[in-house]
Every structure is written in C-alpha cells, then in structure tokens.
Amino acid sequence: MKNPVRPAGRQSLCLSRGARQRQRIAGAVGQLFLLTVTSLSALAVFAIFFFIARDAIPFFRLNGFHEFFTSTHWYPSAGQPEFGALAIFVGSGLVTLGATVVAVPLGIAAAVCLSDVLPFSARQVVKPVIEMLAAIPSVAYGFFALVVLAPLLQQKGGAMLAVTAWIIGAPIAGLLVLVLSDLAADKVPERIRIRTRWLLVGLLGGVALTGLWFAGQALAGLEIPSGTNALNVSLILGIMALPTVVSVSEDALQAVGRDLREGSYALGATRAEMLVKTVLPAARSGIVAAVILGIMRAIGETMVVWMASGNASQIPTPWYNVLQPVRTLTATIAGDMGEADQVTGSSRFHVLFAMALCLLIISFLCNLGSEWVQRRTRRKTGG
Amino acid sequence: MNTWKTAMIGIAALSLAAGTVLAQAAGKIVVDGSTTVGPIAKAFAEYYMGKHTEVNITVSESGSGNGAKSLINSACDVASMSRPMKDSEKQAAMDAGVMPVEHIVAMDGIAVVVHMSNPVAGLTIDQLRDIYTSKTIRWSELGGPDKPIVVISRDTNSGTYETYESLVMHKEKMGEAVEYVGSNGAIRQRVMSTPGAIGYVGLAFTEGVKPVLVNGVEAIPETVVTKEYPIARPLYMYTNGEPEAGSSLAGFMALSVAPEGKQIIEEVGFVPLP
Numbered sequence: 069m070k071n072p073v074r075p076a077g078r079q080s081l082c083l084s085r086g087a088r089q090r091q092r093i094a095g096a097v098g099q100l101f102l103l104t105v106t107s108l109s110a111l112a113v114f115a116i117f118f119f120i121a122r123d124a125i126p127f128f129r130l131n132g133f134h135e136f137f138t139s140t141h142w143y144p145s146a147g148q149p150e151f152g153a154l155a156i157f158v159g160s161g162l163v164t165l166g167a168t169v170v171a172v173p174l175g176i177a178a179a180v181c182l183s184d185v186l187p188f189s190a191r192q193v194v195k196p197v198i199e200m201l202a203a204i205p206s207v208a209y210g211f212f213a214l215v216v217l218a219p220l221l222q223q224k225g226g227a228m229l230a231v232t233a234w235i236i237g238a239p240i241a242g243l244l245v246l247v248l249s250d251l252a253a254d255k256v257p258e259r260i261r262i263r264t265r266w267l268l269v270g271l272l273g274g275v276a277l278t279g280l281w282f283a284g285q286a287l288a289g290l291e292i293p294s295g296t297n298a299l300n301v302s303l304i305l306g307i308m309a310l311p312t313v314v315s316v317s318e319d320a321l322q323a324v325g326r327d328l329r330e331g332s333y334a335l336g337a338t339r340a341e342m343l344v345k346t347v348l349p350a351a352r353s354g355i356v357a358a359v360i361l362g363i364m365r366a367i368g369e370t371m372v373v374w375m376a377s378g379n380a381s382q383i384p385t386p387w388y389n390v391l392q393p394v395r396t397l398t399a400t401i402a403g404d405m406g407e408a409d410q411v412t413g414s415s416r417f418h419v420l421f422a423m424a425l426c427l428l429i430i431s432f433l434c435n436l437g438s439e440w441v442q443r444r445t446r447r448k449t450g451g
Numbered sequence: 452m453n454t455w456k457t458a459m460i461g462i463a464a465l466s467l468a469a470g471t472v473l474a475q476a477a478g479k480i481v482v483d484g485s486t487t488v489g490p491i492a493k494a495f496a497e498y499y500m501g502k503h504t505e506v507n508i509t510v511s512e513s514g515s516g517n518g519a520k521s522l523i524n525s526a527c528d529v530a531s532m533s534r535p536m537k538d539s540e541k542q543a544a545m546d547a548g549v550m551p552v553e554h555i556v557a558m559d560g561i562a563v564v565v566h567m568s569n570p571v572a573g574l575t576i577d578q579l580r581d582i583y584t585s586k587t588i589r590w591s592e593l594g595g596p597d598k599p600i601v602v603i604s605r606d607t608n609s610g611t612y613e614t615y616e617s618l619v620m621h622k623e624k625m626g627e628a629v630e631y632v633g634s635n636g637a638i639r640q641r642v643m644s645t646p647g648a649i650g651y652v653g654l655a656f657t658e659g660v661k662p663v664l665v666n667g668v669e670a671i672p673e674t675v676v677t678k679e680y681p682i683a684r685p686l687y688m689y690t691n692g693e694p695e696a697g698s699s700l701a702g703f704m705a706l707s708v709a710p711e712g713k714q715i716i717e718e719v720g721f722v723p724l725p
Contacts, residue, residue, distance in 0.1 A: 143624050143625075144607065145607040145608075147622060155627070214637070214640065215640065215644075219644035219645070222646070293598065293601050293647045294601040294630065294647075295644070295645065296630060296641065375633075375637075379631035379632070380628050380630045381627060382627035382628050392628075393630045403608065403633065404606075404607065404608065
C-alpha cells in the first residue's frame with residue numbers, strides 16, 4: 069500500500085498534483101491547437117483578401133477607376149493597352165442571371181417534389197442522382213458544352229428553343245387557364261356556373277395555344293450562328309448549380325417539420341395550398357440561402373465559361389441577347405494569366421487582380437445578403 | 452509535365468555539380484525568349500538532354516524582347532525570337548561585348564481556315580483584316596452564303612495570335628465580337644462544327660477544316676518556306692558569336708537542320724527549313 073492514509077473513495081476522485089498539472093497543460097495545448105486550426109481558415113480568407121488587394125491596388129493607382137468600369141474596350145495586349153472591363157462585368161452578370169433562371173425554378177421544384185411529393189423509396193434514389201451532378205468535374209461540363217451542346221445549338225437551336233418553350237409554357241398555361249376559369253366562374257350564378265367554366269376553359273385555352281404556337285414558330289425560325297454563347301453557358305452553369313440549390317432548399321423544406329404541415333391539413337388545405345401557403349413561406353430563408361449559394365457557384369465557375377462562352381468582350385445587343393458570345397471575369401483571369409508579366413509589374417498583370425478583387429467583393433456581398441435574409445426571417449418567425 | 456521535371460532535375464543536378472565538379476558547368480545551356488519559339492526550344496532541349504545526359508538545358512519564355520535583353524546581359528546562351536533583332540538591340544549587344552549571330556531555326560506559317568461547306572476559296576490580307584475588325588460581318592460580302600461570319604481568334608497569350616496580329620492586323624485592334632479560344636485544337640473544333648466560322652491555326656491543324664488561299668497562295672510548307680505565303684515568318688535563335696565547334700551549344704543549334712530536329716519542328720506545328 070503506497071497511500072495508506074487516503075480513504076479509497078477519495079483516491080478515485082482526486083488526482084495527484086502532478087497529474088492535475090499535466091491535465092491542465094494538456095487541456096490548454098488542446099484548446100490552443102483547436103483555436104489555431106479554426107483561426108487558420110479565417111486567416112486564410114483575410115490572407116486571400118490582403119494579397120489580392122495588394123496586387124489590385126497598383127492597377128487602380130496606375131489607370132484609375134474610370135476606364136475599368138465604364139469602357140468596353142478590352143485590349144490588354146495591344147501596343148496602347150486598353151483595360152475597359154464593363155463588357156466583361158456584363159458578361160459575368162448575364163451568364164449568372166441565365167444560370168439562375170435555369171437553376172432556381174428547376175431546383176426549388178425538384179426540392180419540393182423530393183421533400184413532399186415523391187414517396188420515400190423514390191426519394192432515396194433521386195436525391196443521390198441529383199447530387200451526383202456536383203461530382204462531375206467542371207472541365208467535363210466544359211467539354212460537353214463545347215463539343216456537344218455548341219454544335220447542337222447551331223444546327224437545331226431554333227427547334228430546341230421552340231420545344232423548350234412548349235415544354236415550359238404548356239403546363240404553366242394549362243394551370244393558369246384552369247385556375248382563372250375557376251375563379252371567374254365563381255362570380256356567375258350557380259345555374260350556369262359549370263357551363264361558363266367550360267366555355268372559359270375553351271376560350272382561354274385557345275388563346276394560350278395560339279400564343280404558344282406563335283412563340284414556338286418565332287423561336288423555331290431563329291438561327292444561332294455561334295453555339296458558344298451566353299445561352300450555352302447559362303444552361304450548363306444552371307445544371308452545375310442545380311445540386312446546390314436542390315440540396316440546400318430540400319434541407320430547408322425538411323426542417324419545416326410535420327406540425328406545420330399537419331396543422332395546415334387540419335385547417336382544410338389541399339396539398340398544393342399546404343405547400344404554397346405554409347411550407348414554402350416557412351422555409352423561405354433556407355431557400356434564399358440555397359439560391360444565393362447557387363448564384364455564387366455560377367459566378368465563380370471558370371473552366372466552362374472559358375471553354376464555351378466564346379470569350380468575346382462585347383455587350384450583346386440588346387443586352388439580354390443570350391445568343392451572342394460573351395466574356396466573363398473568371399475566364400478573363402484564367403485566360404490572360406499566362407502572358408501577364410509578373411516581373412515588370414505591368415497593368416496587364418494587376419488588372420487581373422482588380423477583377424479578382426471585384427469577384428471577391430461580389431461574393432462577400434452575396435454572403436452578407438444571405439446572412440441578412442436568414443437573420444430577418446428568424447426574427448419574424450421568432451425561431 | 453515532362454519538361455518541368457527535366458528542368459527541375461537539371462537544376463538539382465547543376466547545383467550539385469557546381470559545388471563539386473566545376474568543369475561540368477560548361478554543359479549548361481540557357482534559352483530565353485519568344486513564346487512562339489518556346490515549344491521548339493523545349494522539344495529540342497528534351498531531345499538533346501535525352502541524348503546527352505551531362506548537359507542541362509533550361510528554357511524560359513519571357514517574350515522576344517526579353518530574350519534579346521537576356522542575351523545582351525549574358526544571362527542566356529540562346530535568345531529565341533519570333534522577329535529579327537532590331538538594329539538598336541544589335542548595337543546594345545556590341546556595346547556590351549556580345550556578338551549576336553542569327554540562326555533561322557524554322558518557319559512559322561498560319562493557315563486561315565473555314566468550314567468545309569464554305570464556298571469561299573480565297574481571301575486577301577485586307578479582307579481578313581476587315582473580317583477581324585468586324586468591318587465585314589456577312590459571308591455574302593465575300594461571295595459566300597448569306598450567313599453571319601463567326602470570327603474566332605486564339606487567345607491574346609499565344610504566339611500564334613502574336614504572329615497573326617503582326618502579319619494581318621497591322622496594329623489594328625480586333626473587333627469586339629471576335630471569339631477567343633485557348634488552343635489550335637479548339638479553333639479547329641469550333642470551325643469544324645460551325646458553318647459560318649473563320650479561324651486561324653498552325654499548319655499542322657488543318658485536318659477537317661478548309662484552308663483558304665491567302666492573297667492567292669496556298670498554305671503549304673513549300674510556300675511558307677519561300678515566304679510566298681503572306682502569313683509566314685522565320686523564327687530565330689541568336690547566340691553570342693558562332694557556337695564553338697564540338698561544344699554542346701553547337702550540337703544543340705545544329706538540331707534545327709538535322710533530320711530528327713526537322714521532325715521535332717513538324718511535330719510542334721512549324722515548318723522546318725529545307
């Protein structure tokens with residue numbers, strides 16, 4: 069017996085002085101280690117900001133802000149170089165907008181379908197398949213866009229657009245016609261209600277069909293001279309952003325919980341009413357976060373836009389003409405980096421960092437925006 | 452990247468050798484200069500180092516002007532240039548005690564290509580310039596079908612762009628609607644699949660697309676060598692004096708006229724001298 073004085077119970081609870089000291093030191097070291105690891109990632113962000121800004125500021129000092137933000141003349145390699153990036157900003161904005169138009173409705177619809185419509189067994193299959201889209205490397209998307217989609221758009225672009233218009237337009241028009249006729253029929257006396265409704269369905273349906281037919285004809289007549297354009301890239305970027313949007317908004321919809329859904333049913337709501345009036349508003353902040361994440365995915369993508377956007381530094385005429393080639397910030401940075409002379413510290417080198425800084429600021433603002441929306445909704449719902 | 456690896460090994464071996472056997476430092480060749488000539492220099496270096504393991508060759512691509520500067524400052528043994536040395540540069544070299552000697556290693560010819568279905572058979576340099584400055588925007592203006600011209604250029608980083616700009620554009624800036632792609636292969640792919648497209652590629656990349664006559668001359672190695680074809684230029688390497696006979700530098704410079712060297716030049720897309 070080494071410590072005959074100590075009772076057995078105390079011995080198990082108390083440590084010797086040396087052991088206590090060791091434990092305290094080990095605890096402090098462990099905390100310090102975790103703190104270092106955590107702050108490293110935060111520090112990385114600051115370091116990136118610092119180093120990009122350090123190389124971006126000389127550009128603005130040499131050339132000022134005016135040309136960079138207002139001119140569309142991008143000739144970095146000419147004898148008299150011009151660094152007008154306005155068209156490049158517009159190009160980035162246009163393809164991001166296009167990707168959003170593709171990814172957001174599709175993504176939210178898919179998320180709703182996954183969380184509330186599909187049976188559990190189907191969901192187990194569909195969700196991983198959608199998430200697999202995120203695992204495809206972007207150069208593979210770029211190759212597909214350049215080698216498959218671009219020639220396809222050139223050969224059958226008009227017909228493809230017309231079919232797409234029908235696929236999107238027909239169900240929406242159908243729903244609108246039915247809902248509108250129902251609403252209008254409610255206003256007439258009960259005696260002729262059913263007859264009025266069918267009459268209205270026929271009438272509005274005819275109008276919608278004619279409209280769609282003319283729109284389809286107009287689109288089918290379109291000829292796309294160059295398949296590497298903003299539309300091509302928007303489609304691909306939209307598909308690339310899809311898994312992010314679906315995954316995050318599905319999580320948000322799941323987080324709404326059974327109580328709200330069942331409460332909604334208990335008040336007599338149909339499934340559509342429950343989804344549109346209760347679940348979607350309750351999940352709004354999560355869905356906004358999903359959309360912003362999707363937008364950031366699209367705006368930061370480089371390989372696809374470098375390969376398939378055409379890289380022409382022009383503002384399309386009119387500005388929303390997605391059938392013309394555009395150039396984006398990311399593609400310009402990637403494409404012009406090789407020759408830009410770091411040693412002599414030329415404007416041609418620093419202008420790329422100025423663009424990187426702008427991209428960084430844009431994504432920073434996006435993050436702030438999503439944070440703000442989430443906080444505001446949390447306050448409103450009191451959650 | 453094979454060249455990288457060999458370069459790294461070269462540097463490592465050199466730093467070892469420098470400390471121990473000074474005599475071996477004579478087996479070091481530094482090449483600097485044009486990005487256009489770079490691929491030839493790199494391929495030569497790889498081939499030569501494979502044959503003579505005691506020689507280390509480093510190739511950098513900082514542009515023709517910087518290559519000339521390096522030679523004048525004796526920072527390199529070979530200055531690769533896509534243009535002849537200017538008189539002012541030669542003078543500066545003489546003042547620094549360097550005697551630049553010109554070697555033409557290969558010819559660079561650029562074919563202008565259109566889609567196979569395009570009936571336009573020939574264009575002049577002026578017409579090409581009008582197309583690339585967006586003054587001519589439809590094929591019907593050039594006797595072709597009534598289609599918009601899809602103008603495709605190499606990215607401004609490439610030596611091919613540099614050549615085209617100096618020989619066709621004559622300092623005029625390309626139009627804003629010109630599309631830029633990253634490689635010869637990508638231009639061929641785009642032109643092959645786009646009926647209204649026009650692009651320019653190295654002579655080795657005309658399969659599947661239709662090269663047009665420029666100023667009435669066909670883009671083939673024979674016309675490029677004689678400079679009859681207008682979008683052609685010699686590629687140079689400059690050394691300080693004639694390389695000493697029997698030295699590794701002389702062996703390296705002799706590659707451009709050796710049969711293996713000619714094959715290498717063809718493989719990287721240029722035209723060897725006859």
